[in-house]
Amino acid sequence: MDHVDFITQQWGRERPDLDVTAMGVIGRVARLYLAYQREMHKTFAEFGLNAAKFDVLATLRRSGAPYTLSPGALLKATMVASGTMTNRIDRLEADGLVKREVNPEDSRSFLVGLTEEGFTLIDKAVTAHVETQARLLEGMSRQEVEGFTALLSKALTVADG
Amino acid sequence: MDHVDFITQQWGRERPDLDVTAMGVIGRVARLYLAYQREMHKTFAEFGLNAAKFDVLATLRRSGAPYTLSPGALLKATMVASGTMTNRIDRLEADGLVKREVNPEDSRSFLVGLTEEGFTLIDKAVTAHVETQARLLEGMSRQEVEGFTALLSKALTVADG
DNA sequence: TCTCCTTATCTTGATGTCGAGATAATGTAT
């Protein structure tokens, strides 16, 4: 009897006409996501980062050398609004972790690149991050992880196209 | 090859020293959560609500008659900071969906209660909400849903205590 | 009753996000 069970049970009493099967699944996905977020935020904070900053730095890092992307490319990769990305770049630039560089091919645009400091930081942070993630799945067997991945993929196909 | 695969593959190329197994799982949980949120928000918006307002109204509704809870009880149920709850109650009160009532047993506190309008609205909204949720799981068999729930519960136990 | 600790809620300032509109450069068709 976890918290999601408690909620669906309350609905069962108050609104017996509703089928709350899906609510049980989606509620658990939500709580799991929030639990993961909480723990991962702690790791980010150890490096002076938050999820937004980590997201941008990690996207640049895994894009490979020369570790530069346009704001538009970052927008697509991170799925945030344009004003949000402007703000994120501003803050990372103020931290000295990225810099805006001229884009020789299109002067409407520019390139956001990791500074040396940014590169060093994200490399350390991502190492710690994957360790945190591994810890969050400790206790699930290899088979369970595989089955979980398969079901998550299926659910994503249904919900996300 | 979905977007999560793309990301883990990029890391595999850039940082072959990292084990990104857990990232695949957690990344899918995150994307699934976001996909669910997107769709559910649309339903909320049809009733002039957002997730924050729905959350409070639904908590009051499923608590049963007389559909009142203290801000503190709402805090515990919704896991937000106290200032957040103050703000939510203020906005819902401005919308005429809840009202602050005196708490005869403790005058530090008061009770937040659904207005008639709030009750009517949340009853309609939650009906639509469970339909949306059911649609988000369409295409998963009963067995898959059961297996998914079991794995989500296990993952929650590991990550959330 | 007086003091002090605790509990319950609110206030304030900083941050992050979105969405719509503004600005500026590019591309295209005539």
Next chain:
DNA sequence: ATACATTATCTCGACATCAAGATAAGGAGA
């Protein structure tokens, strides 16, 4: 070339959230 639509980014205002401190009432003990 010139006009016009498109693309890329930024600006701005509205919100939601949190964390820390403020305010106010309850409760316990001397």
